Amino acid sequence: MSDPSAGTAFGGIVRRDLRLAARRKSEPLFALGFFVLVASLFPLGLGPEPELLRRIAPGVLWVAALLASMLSLGRMFAADYDDGTLEQMALAPVPLMASVGGKIAAHWLVSGLPLVLVSPLLALQYGLPADAIAQLMLSLLIGTPALSLVGAIGAALTLGVRAGGVLVALLVLPLYVPTLIFGAGAVDARLAGLSAAPNLSLLGACMILALVFAPLAAATAIRIALE
Amino acid sequence: MNWASAGEFFAMGGYAFYVWGSFLVTAACLAAEMLLLRARRKQALQRVRAERNRHEAAA
Amino acid sequence: MDAGLIRWFRYASPQSFYPLAGRMLPWFASLAALSAAAGLWVAFFVAPTDAQQGESYRIIFVHVPASWMSMFLYVVMAGWAGLGLAFSTRLSAMMAHAIAPTGAMFAFLSLWSGALWGRPTWGAYWVWDARLTSELVLFFLYLGYMALHAAIDDPRRGDRAAAVLALVGVINVPIIHFSVQWWNTLHQGASVSLTRAPSMAATMLAGMLVMAFAFWMYSITAALIRVRAIMLEREAHMQWARDLREAAA
Numbered sequence: 001m002s003d004p005s006a007g008t009a010f011g012g013i014v015r016r017d018l019r020l021a022a023r024r025k026s027e028p029l030f031a032l033g034f035f036v037l038v039a040s041l042f043p044l045g046l047g048p049e050p051e052l053l054r055r056i057a058p059g060v061l062w063v064a065a066l067l068a069s070m071l072s073l074g075r076m077f078a079a080d081y082d083d084g085t086l087e088q089m090a091l092a093p094v095p096l097m098a099s100v101g102g103k104i105a106a107h108w109l110v111s112g113l114p115l116v117l118v119s120p121l122l123a124l125q126y127g128l129p130a131d132a133i134a135q136l137m138l139s140l141l142i143g144t145p146a147l148s149l150v151g152a153i154g155a156a157l158t159l160g161v162r163a164g165g166v167l168v169a170l171l172v173l174p175l176y177v178p179t180l181i182f183g184a185g186a187v188d189a190r191l192a193g194l195s196a197a198p199n200l201s202l203l204g205a206c207m208i209l210a211l212v213f214a215p216l217a218a219a220t221a222i223r224i225a226l227e
Numbered sequence: 228m229n230w231a232s233a234g235e236f237f238a239m240g241g242y243a244f245y246v247w248g249s250f251l252v253t254a255a256c257l258a259a260e261m262l263l264l265r266a267r268r269k270q271a272l273q274r275v276r277a278e279r280n281r282h283e284a285a286a
Numbered sequence: 287m288d289a290g291l292i293r294w295f296r297y298a299s300p301q302s303f304y305p306l307a308g309r310m311l312p313w314f315a316s317l318a319a320l321s322a323a324a325g326l327w328v329a330f331f332v333a334p335t336d337a338q339q340g341e342s343y344r345i346i347f348v349h350v351p352a353s354w355m356s357m358f359l360y361v362v363m364a365g366w367a368g369l370g371l372a373f374s375t376r377l378s379a380m381m382a383h384a385i386a387p388t389g390a391m392f393a394f395l396s397l398w399s400g401a402l403w404g405r406p407t408w409g410a411y412w413v414w415d416a417r418l419t420s421e422l423v424l425f426f427l428y429l430g431y432m433a434l435h436a437a438i439d440d441p442r443r444g445d446r447a448a449a450v451l452a453l454v455g456v457i458n459v460p461i462i463h464f465s466v467q468w469w470n471t472l473h474q475g476a477s478v479s480l481t482r483a484p485s486m487a488a489t490m491l492a493g494m495l496v497m498a499f500a501f502w503m504y505s506i507t508a509a510l511i512r513v514r515a516i517m518l519e520r521e522a523h524m525q526w527a528r529d530l531r532e533a534a535a
Contacts, residue, residue, distance in 0.1 A: 153454055157447050161437045171430040171451060174423045175458050178465035185472055202468070206461070217454050224446045229331060236330070240341035245406050249345045249399040253352070256391055257504060264511045271518035275533040278522045 006098035013089075013102025014109070020079075021110045027075065031068040031111035032118060038064040039122045050127045057126035058136065058187035064122075065115045065140055066176055069147040072111040073155040073168055076103055077222065081159045087226055096219040104152045104215065112144035128191070135190040139203060143183040146207040149214035150175045156221035179206050298375045300517040301526040307510045314510065318503035325497035333489045342406045346490070349399035351498035352392045353417070356424055357459070359389030359505055363431075364456035367449035377513075379445035380520070382452060383435060384513035388505050390428035396421050416470035420463045427455045441520065 021027045042060045043053055080086040080103075089099040119140055123133040154172035158164040186199035230236040239246040329347035336343040363385040370378030400418045401411040412418070434451055438444035521527050 153450075157434060157451055158437070161434075163437060167430075167433055167437055170426065170433055174426045174430065174462065175454070177423055178458075178461050181465045181469040185469065188472070202465075209461075213454075213457070217450060221447060221450050224443055224450065227443060227446075229333075229335060239344070240335070242340060242342040242406055245342050245402040246344050249348050249402045252398055253348045253395050256395060260388065260391060260508055261511075264508065264515065267515045268511065268518070271515045271522070272533055274522045275518055275527045275530065279528040279533060282523075282528060 006095050009092070009094035009098045010102040010105070013099050014106045017103055017106030018109060021106070027072075028110045028114055031072045032114045034071055035064050035068040035115050035118065036122065038067060039125070043125070053126045054128060054191070057123060057128050058132075058184040058191065061119060061122055061126070061136060062139075062143075062180055062184040062187075065119070065144065066147060066180055068115060069111055069144060070151055070169060070172060070176070072107070073151040073172070074165055076107045076152055076155045077159055078155075078164075081225070086159075086222060090223060090226055096222065097215045100152065100156075100219045100222065101215045104148050104218070107152070108145050108148040112148050115144060116140045128187075132187055132190045135187045135196045135200075139183040139186040139196075139200065142200065142203050142207050143179050146179045146203070146210045147176060149207075149210035150179070152218040153214055153221060156218040156225065159222070159225040179203065182206060298373075298377050300377055300380065300521055301524070303377055304514055304517050304526075304530075307514050311507060311510050314503050314507040318500055318507055321496055321500035321503060325493060325500050328489060328493035328496055333493050334487065339407060342403065343490075345399050345403040347493050347497050349396060349403055350494050351501045352396040352399060353421060354498050355501045355505060356389055356393035356396055356421065356428075358502070359385050359392065360424060360427065360452075360459065361456060363389060364452040367452035371446060371449045371453070376520075379449060380513050380516045381509065382449065383445075384509040384516060385505070386428060386432050386435075387512070388508045390425065390432065392501065392505075393421055393425040393428055397425060414470070416467045419470070420466045423462050423466070424459065427459070431455065 039061055042056065046052060046056070077086060080089070090096050092099070116137055119136050120133050123136050128136065151168075151172050153175075154168045157171060158168050161167060182199045182203035186196040186203060189196045189199055237243060237247075325347065329344055333344070333347075335341060363382045366378045366382040366385065369375065370382060397418060400415075400421070404413050404415070404418075405411050431448055431451055435444045435448040438447055518527060527533065
């Protein structure tokens with residue numbers, strides 16, 4: 001029997017993780033719920049003045065999405081690490097990077113993509129005009145995968161470590177800074193009447209860089225954790 | 228020489244708080260690090276001694 | 287060639303490096319003290335008063351060298367971490383750990399002195415200047431490295447995980463720096479920059495370089511002391527440690 005290809009493994013892991021997430025229905029709702037809640041808190045804290053809300057919307061919505069994505073990192077590898085599935089993946093004849101990539105993709109589909117889809121509603125709450133909303137969705141669409149990819153490194157490094165949740169935040173938030181700056185910057189540019197293209201291209205570059213390096217770093221970290 | 232008197236030196240043209248606040252905190256941090264390292268070394272040596280005694284007792 | 291390489295690798299074991307580090311210590315410590323004295327002398331007695339900023343600009347004589355050191359030490363730390371990952375040498379990981387706290391301290395001093403310089407110059411302790419913001423992120427990168435290593439009980443796993451983090455961090459530092467610069471120019475409202483230093487008189491540059499050298503020598507001294515302590519902690523049960531003269535009760 002020939003070894004499964006990396007692509008097959010990737011697809012298999014994505015499907016498996018999605019099935020598991022669907023069973024625990026609370027999971028995809030968690031990141032989404034946090035996103036909506038945090039976005040609702042800021043006007044309560046700052047006052048509902050439309051001009052102010054419009055100005056802070058790009059940053060606030062991006063930070064809320066970032067935090068929501070980060071909070072769900074604990075679930076990326078931990079369950080499989082605890083029950084030995086991760087070890088099986090590492091020992092399998094498929095490259096660990098393919099399996100890791102599959103888990104990251106599944107994480108994004110469950111904890112990243114929903115944020116993109118719900119963002120227009122929140123943007124309306126903040127009074128963003130239509131073209132800015134489009135930029136917000138686009139920036140989140142490009143940026144949330146980068147967040148999942150970089151977050152995976154933090155999640156892998158802290159497997160089985162006590163106080164892992166807080167530690168992941170400390171490890172990963174500095175690495176999130178470029179994505180946040182370019183993502184929110186794109187929407188800000190649009191609001192100011194400028195082109196969002198420069199920020200979006202830089203955001204895209206961050207995403208591609210993460211795509212190239214993060215699975216490798218995360219796979220290395222997983223092997224270290226399994227030793 | 229920049230300073231007509233020691234008083235002028237310490238006053239730093241009115242910016243004494245900022246200038247000395249920077250230099251003194253720097254010196255304090257470096258000194259603190261050295262003190263902490265000395266304590267760490269002493270503790271480490273104590274641990275080695277304890278291991279030695281354990282080893283000799285077992286021998 | 288082979289004999290030379292073998293000689294170097296001999297020092298890759300804690301047992302050999304411990305006495306070597308001990309012998310090097312006094313030299314680096316003396317260099318640190320001498321160059322610090324020279325640097326401070328230039329900073330206070332040679333460099334003239336600045337026309338615009340008065341005496342407050344003298345803070346750059348600690349601020350800029352501390353910034354340089356915090357960045358330089360991170361790269362060196364990542365280098366040792368990478369060596370440890372690649373060659374599985376115990377000493378490399380220890381050196382990386384020995385450097386981290388000193389690097390974090392210089393990052394803190396850079397932020398502290400930057401804030402104290404910002405207040406008289408720009409009116410506020412923190413103006414979200416690009417360089418200071420980058421420095422803040424670097425400080426968090428150091429803290430993350432130390433926290434990760436501290437949180438993992440198994441020393442070998444801790445070494446390797448922290449090494450991966452250091453390498454990921456060092457790749458990200460230029461990206462973060464660029465993105466913060468970008469962010470700063472986007473929000474040009476405040477229009478302040480601590481990088482726009484006063485027109486650099488030659489003495490000012492010389493003073494900064496001498497202080498930077500002093501900090502560098504100091505960092506090496508601190509790293510050597512710390513790595514020796516780490517070696518003693520980790521290898522307390524080994525014969526070579528028990529045989530040390532200073533361990534004699």
